[in-house]
Amino acid sequence: MRETSQLPAPGSGAFVFTAQEIRELDADLARRDLLELTMEHAGARVAEVIHARFPTGPVLALAGGGANGGDTFVAARHLHALGREVYVLAQGTRHELAGRMRRRLEGLCPIELLTEERLCAGLSKTRVVLDGLLGTGFVPPLREELTQWIRRINEAGKTVVSLDLPTGLPSDTAGDGSDAERVRADLTLALVGFKPGLLFSEVGEVQVLDLGVPPALLERHAHASCITPEEVRALLPRRVRGAHKGTAGRVYVLGGRPGYTGAPSLTAYGALRAGSGLVALYSRAELPRHPVESMAHRIEDWNALTALPRPDAVALGMGLGEDSVPVARRVLSWKVPVVLDADALQSELRGAGHDAVVWTPHPGEAARLLGIGTGDITRDPFAAARALQLAYGGTVVLKGGPSVIATPGALRVCLAGNPGMATGGSGDVLSGVIAALLGAGLSAPEAAIAGVYLHAAAGDRAYARLGYGLIASDIAHEVAPAWHVLHQASSEIL
Numbered sequence: 416m417r418e419t420s421q422l423p424a425p426g427s428g429a430f431v432f433t434a435q436e437i438r439e440l441d442a443d444l445a446r447r448d449l450l451e452l453t454m455e456h457a458g459a460r461v462a463e464v465i466h467a468r469f470p471t472g473p474v475l476a477l478a479g480g481g482a483n484g485g486d487t488f489v490a491a492r493h494l495h496a497l498g499r500e501v502y503v504l505a506q507g508t509r510h511e512l513a514g515r516m517r518r519r520l521e522g523l524c525p526i527e528l529l530t531e532e533r534l535c536a537g538l539s540k541t542r543v544v545l546d547g548l549l550g551t552g553f554v555p556p557l558r559e560e561l562t563q564w565i566r567r568i569n570e571a572g573k574t575v576v577s578l579d580l581p582t583g584l585p586s587d588t589a590g591d592g593s594d595a596e597r598v599r600a601d602l603t604l605a606l607v608g609f610k611p612g613l614l615f616s617e618v619g620e621v622q623v624l625d626l627g628v629p630p631a632l633l634e635r636h637a638h639a640s641c642i643t644p645e646e647v648r649a650l651l652p653r654r655v656r657g658a659h660k661g662t663a664g665r666v667y668v669l670g671g672r673p674g675y676t677g678a679p680s681l682t683a684y685g686a687l688r689a690g691s692g693l694v695a696l697y698s699r700a701e702l703p704r705h706p707v708e709s710m711a712h713r714i715e716d717w718n719a720l721t722a723l724p725r726p727d728a729v730a731l732g733m734g735l736g737e738d739s740v741p742v743a744r745r746v747l748s749w750k751v752p753v754v755l756d757a758d759a760l761q762s763e764l765r766g767a768g769h770d771a772v773v774w775t776p777h778p779g780e781a782a783r784l785l786g787i788g789t790g791d792i793t794r795d796p797f798a799a800a801r802a803l804q805l806a807y808g809g810t811v812v813l814k815g816g817p818s819v820i821a822t823p824g825a826l827r828v829c830l831a832g833n834p835g836m837a838t839g840g841s842g843d844v845l846s847g848v849i850a851a852l853l854g855a856g857l858s859a860p861e862a863a864i865a866g867v868y869l870h871a872a873a874g875d876r877a878y879a880r881l882g883y884g885l886i887a888s889d890i891a892h893e894v895a896p897a898w899h900v901l902h903q904a905s906s907e908i909l
């Protein structure tokens with residue numbers, strides 16, 4: 416999880432690409448004779464951002480042998496044109512296009528072969544380091560000399576701007592947590608879109624640079640896309656003038672057991688704050704702290720559910736314990752929209768779901784559902800969310816920093832949210848928010864997308880007020896103003 420301040424604006428609507436998808440995009444660009452232009456744009460934009468953010472002092476540009484190095488030569492040329500003192504240390508350039516970019520730089524500023532000695536000398540004199548050694552072409556493990564250079568760069572304590580990816584960070588998966596073998600960048604300028612590694616690792620600030628690639632090409636090759644406030648605003652249910660509590664969505668919360676009574680109450684708060692007209696809780700325990708606006712029923716036997724009128728949506732599993740699987744089976748047979756959370760996330764339910772189910776595991780629960788280790792989930796949350804969706808159907812919300820959603824047709828990621836939300840009950844609130852949206856008529860993918868975003872936006876509001884001391888009920892209460900602001904805001908403000 417990262418600091419709020421390090422995340423790009425949630426409105427960026429950016430795409431995410433794996434290394435393979437970048438190769439395919441590049442091949443597409445090359446067929447249209449756009450690749451060289453794209454590299455030129457990349458270098459120019461990188462120089463522009465560096466000059467704006469760090470306007471004084473020499474720049475040490477480190478260029479690898481591939482296209483990441485090619486972008487670096489272009490950036491060096493533009494920085495030189497902006498009047499900056501630039502010193503380039505380059506590996507042997509093997510990439511044809513990068514070689515052309517290198518020739519265009521020759522004679523403008525010094526370019527020397529990268530050696531450890533020159534690197535140390537260059538680092539001692541520079542203000543900013545431009546890290547263009549490895550990008551999406553990096554195939555782990557790192558070669559020895561690179562490990563040494565990375566150590567030198569990290570020890571120098573200079574401002575480091577990484578081009579596309581911090582050198583040594585895998586493009587497609589989270590880094591392994593040890594940053595000894597990757598450049599510690601202050602700022603990464605990601606080209607065209609995020610790479611999964613940037614989303615799921617501790618990498619400092621990330622800014623996505625638009626390179627003027629036609630949007631149709633971006634969409635064709637993208638792995639995933641970021642949820643935008645604009646799309647969420649369009650999804651939010653609108654109440655008609657004659658609305659009453661029965662038309663705004665009737666949600667049942669099924670959860671809790673003796674000793675575990677807080678979780679379903681938080682879900683009820685989440686559902687009410689996300690606009691549910693009526694919320695009823697059913698539990699085998701007394702729920703002493705349920706919202707007074709909800710109806711809490713203690714039941715002796717889950718068979719009592721049979722006699723109830725069908726709700727518009729159900730949230731199920733929070734604190735429910737071992738009753739979860741039989742209760743979930745019964746509720747799934749109703750064919751109403753359901754959020755399955757917490758204790759209801761059990762592999763016995765594989766095959767029992769339907770299209771209107773939203774599964775909301777955190778990495779530990781996801782690992783249990785897939786029968787693999789938690790590390791395998793956090794290493795590649797996109798792959799894990801997709802695997803869960805294929806195995807269990809419906810829509811999957813894999814909670815984390817950031818949360819990932821797998822719908823039947825797409826992978827989505829939510830850039831809003833902050834580490835303060837890593838607090839007990841936060842997920843219970845999310846289940847309520849999603850259930851409210853399902854109850855108001857949104858499809859499972861729509862409710863998951865809008866619910867995750869609203870919950871994260873609420874968490875950001877709570878964080879702004881309370882910092883890391885925020886608790887789950889603060890998130891629930893901030894859902895209402897987060898919704899209200901989104902509902903009222905003009906697209907300029909977003």
Ligand SMILES: NC(=O)C1=CN([C@@H]2O[C@H](COP(=O)(O)OP(=O)(O)OC[C@H]3O[C@@H](n4cnc5c(N)ncnc54)[C@H](OP(=O)(O)O)[C@@H]3O)[C@@H](O)[C@H]2O)[C@H](O)CC1
Binds near residue numbers: 509557
């Ligand atoms: N559409 C776009 O976004 C564009 C992105 N561009 C840039 O292109 C790079 C990717 O370029 P590519 O040439 O595919 O690869 P890299 O430059 O990242 O890396 C290739 C060099 O890396 C060396 N390498 C690979 N693995 C290792 C390792 N384990 N240890 C050390 N060195 C390694 C490799 O060496 P070889 O000896 O194996 O050849 C290469 O020298 C992307 O990140 C963007 O920056 C383009 O500008 C086009 C548009």
Ligand SMILES: [K+]
Binds near residue numbers: 483547548550
């Ligand atoms: K790099």
